[in-house]
Amino acid sequence: MNENQRIRWILKPLVFVACLVPFVWLVRNGIWGELGANPVETLSRYTGDWTLRFLLITLAVTPLRRLTGWQGLQRLRRMLGLFAFFYACLHVTTYLWLDQFFSPGAIAEDVLERPYITVGFASFLMLIPLAVTSTRAMIRRLGGRRWQRLHRLVYLIACGGVLHFLWLVKSDLAQPLMYAFVLALLLGYRLVGAMRKMPAHGNTSPG
Amino acid sequence: MLLIKQKPDIKEADITDESLYRQRRRFLQAAAVAAAGLAAPGLLASPFAMAGEKLTGVNTGRYVLDEKPTPYKDVTGYNNFYEFSTNKQAVARLAEDFKTRPWKIAVEGEVAKPAIYEFDDLLKPHKLEERVYRLRCVEAWSMVVPWVGIPLADVIKRLQPTSRAKYVRFVTLHDPEQMPGQRPGLLGSGLDWPYVEGLRMDEAMNPLTLLGVGLYGEVMPKQNGAPVRLVVPWKYGFKSIKSIVKIQFLETQPKTTWNLAAQQEYGFYANVNPNVDHPRWSQKRERRIGEDSLFSPKRETLMFNGYAEQVAHLYAGMDLKKHY
Numbered sequence: 001m002n003e004n005q006r007i008r009w010i011l012k013p014l015v016f017v018a019c020l021v022p023f024v025w026l027v028r029n030g031i032w033g034e035l036g037a038n039p040v041e042t043l044s045r046y047t048g049d050w051t052l053r054f055l056l057i058t059l060a061v062t063p064l065r066r067l068t069g070w071q072g073l074q075r076l077r078r079m080l081g082l083f084a085f086f087y088a089c090l091h092v093t094t095y096l097w098l099d100q101f102f103s104p105g106a107i108a109e110d111v112l113e114r115p116y117i118t119v120g121f122a123s124f125l126m127l128i129p130l131a132v133t134s135t136r137a138m139i140r141r142l143g144g145r146r147w148q149r150l151h152r153l154v155y156l157i158a159c160g161g162v163l164h165f166l167w168l169v170k171s172d173l174a175q176p177l178m179y180a181f182v183l184a185l186l187l188g189y190r191l192v193g194a195m196r197k198m199p200a201h202g203n204t205s206p207g
Numbered sequence: 208m209l210l211i212k213q214k215p216d217i218k219e220a221d222i223t224d225e226s227l228y229r230q231r232r233r234f235l236q237a238a239a240v241a242a243a244g245l246a247a248p249g250l251l252a253s254p255f256a257m258a259g260e261k262l263t264g265v266n267t268g269r270y271v272l273d274e275k276p277t278p279y280k281d282v283t284g285y286n287n288f289y290e291f292s293t294n295k296q297a298v299a300r301l302a303e304d305f306k307t308r309p310w311k312i313a314v315e316g317e318v319a320k321p322a323i324y325e326f327d328d329l330l331k332p333h334k335l336e337e338r339v340y341r342l343r344c345v346e347a348w349s350m351v352v353p354w355v356g357i358p359l360a361d362v363i364k365r366l367q368p369t370s371r372a373k374y375v376r377f378v379t380l381h382d383p384e385q386m387p388g389q390r391p392g393l394l395g396s397g398l399d400w401p402y403v404e405g406l407r408m409d410e411a412m413n414p415l416t417l418l419g420v421g422l423y424g425e426v427m428p429k430q431n432g433a434p435v436r437l438v439v440p441w442k443y444g445f446k447s448i449k450s451i452v453k454i455q456f457l458e459t460q461p462k463t464t465w466n467l468a469a470q471q472e473y474g475f476y477a478n479v480n481p482n483v484d485h486p487r488w489s490q491k492r493e494r495r496i497g498e499d500s501l502f503s504p505k506r507e508t509l510m511f512n513g514y515a516e517q518v519a520h521l522y523a524g525m526d527l528k529k530h531y
Contacts, residue, residue: 030501036296037285038348039501040494101504106489114487167487170346171397171468172293 007072015076019083022050023090040098047091052165052179054084055158059186066193078134081154085131092124116167123160126153155190158183259428262421265355268336270415270517276339277350279423281497286430287344288449289398290379290386302429305385307450310434316376316456319367326434330420332365333357337424338417340440342447343479343512347505349493354438355421360412368408372456375411377404377437377448398468404437404448405461405475407521415440415517419447441514443477474531478522479512483531 001009026046029035035042058080065073100106110117130151132138139147162183166176276282286298291305310326335355342350363375381401383389389400410416417438420427427433432449439446445465455461465473472486481491492505499505511518522530 035501037281037496038295038494041348043501098501099505106491109489116487170293171289173397174392 003072007075011072012076012079016079019054019080022046022087026090040094043094044091044099047087047094048165050087051084051091052158052161054080054087055154055161056179056182056186058084059154059158059183063186063189082131082134085127088124088127092121116164119160119167120164123157123164126157126160130154130157155187158187260426262335262355262424262426265335265337265421265424268338270338270340272339272341272351274339274341274351275498276353276423277495278497282350282352282422283428283430285496287346287444288388288430288432290388290400290402290450291430292388293397299428299430301387305429305433305450307429307434310452312435312451313453314366314455315453317369317372317458318456319369329362330357330418330435333361335420336417338438340415340417340438341509341512341514342440342444343493343508345443345445345473345477345485345490347488347490347493347508348496349506349508350496353423354417354419355424355427356417356419356438358414359416359418359437360414362418363411366454366456368456371458373408374457374460375406375408376453376455376457376461377406377451378402378453378455379448380450380452398464401452402448402464403461404446404463405457406437406439406446407460409521410439410518413518413521415514418451441479441511441518443473443479445473446477476522476527476530478518478527478531479508480510480527480531481508482510483528 026043030039030043058077061073061077061080065071096102096107100110111121112118130153133142133147133150142150162176162179165179166173169176284299285295287295288298288302291298291301308326311323312326312329313321313323314329315321335357337353337355339351339353342352379400379402380386381389383391383400388397406416419432419436419438420434422428422431427436432447435451436449437447437451460475463473463475465477466475479490484490490508493508494505509515
């Protein structure tokens, strides 16, 4: 088995199963009725947390690949990103169904008037085209350049996700600030990289 | 199980759950003890024992809500008590070793005899009442709690505030050793401690306002604000300050903790009002803890949490959008 095959047949399935663990935990506790006194709040917080975690894990792939020099990591990125989308879907479904019971009035009011929901909802909507264009065929159809430009939206989405959390809490800022800190590291790494690159390529034209 | 619907307008199938059953048993026991106590008052056990112990000599009070009480495990397992944790389900565990005896309460300000009282000296002269109230949290969830307490008005009358007393200010214990939520963390400890709340004098004197010393017929569990807390059922839960160590009578409106933390979000009055939203979320509906299933829609929130008849007159002519 060469490295390519090891990644394909061993690493990827293992990571796939690991990414499903939070979901399995949720289903298990749901069936056993162990989601606490306020199950909708638990579901909402839990799926939101995992969406943010997977967004940050996905954003960590490139820096980790550069730091370790191991290119194999890149092969996990799409799957991790799609898991972020998966947990975001659960999160949004919890909101639309269990929290608002698909009441158009209440949802519209929330999305239009409550900044944390506006930002969260917009971030989710931006995730959709990224998920749709994640296949090899779509990358080919769009062309690498355009595809990459589109997928830079993930920076905005991650910022939106963290802001959504920050604006939602009452006074316990510790958790959202932790996410903000990790996100700042991950984006800062890219910024520094981009600034170093610029003079080396002699590229001074506006991008 | 025998199920009798007496009236067509009974909404919930009144299947008695275990906690309700236990509560009724306790009530009957309490009634029996109270009856015995009437015959021989000297035999009554101290109604102010340690958390978890059964309270005796409790009268069924006015204002017993005809709604299903929230299960005991949820009332005592889902607590907003930031002094211990912002995680509502962690508070019970973190409060386990909280010392609620001896407990002193300072009475200060515009009052005949300012003094520091021992818990028993301040509260023991008064009769205990059981009151079943709705509790509406500003976070849009609600419970129905069978409290045991003393009308605050009874205590205030005994303390004899002066004519200058227009407001009552309450302060929670500040003890970071015992209350991990008060310890300064990397990002501060969230709120400015100690926790402070206040009521206008007429609100404090309203017959609904209770000094809670127990629930479900038991001495107040620590996670619910032992040994004594405020219960103001027509206001959002954060007004009902817990573990009180100071009661101050003031001429001017006191500054209160959540109001100081976010003035535009938490007002001094904080009356439950479905028509005035919190700036970040709707207050029109609420989720009833322990009763509503995952798939039941939220219920409508009632003006003054359903106590308009008792309290609406306190706010006549006030713009409640401004005085939220």
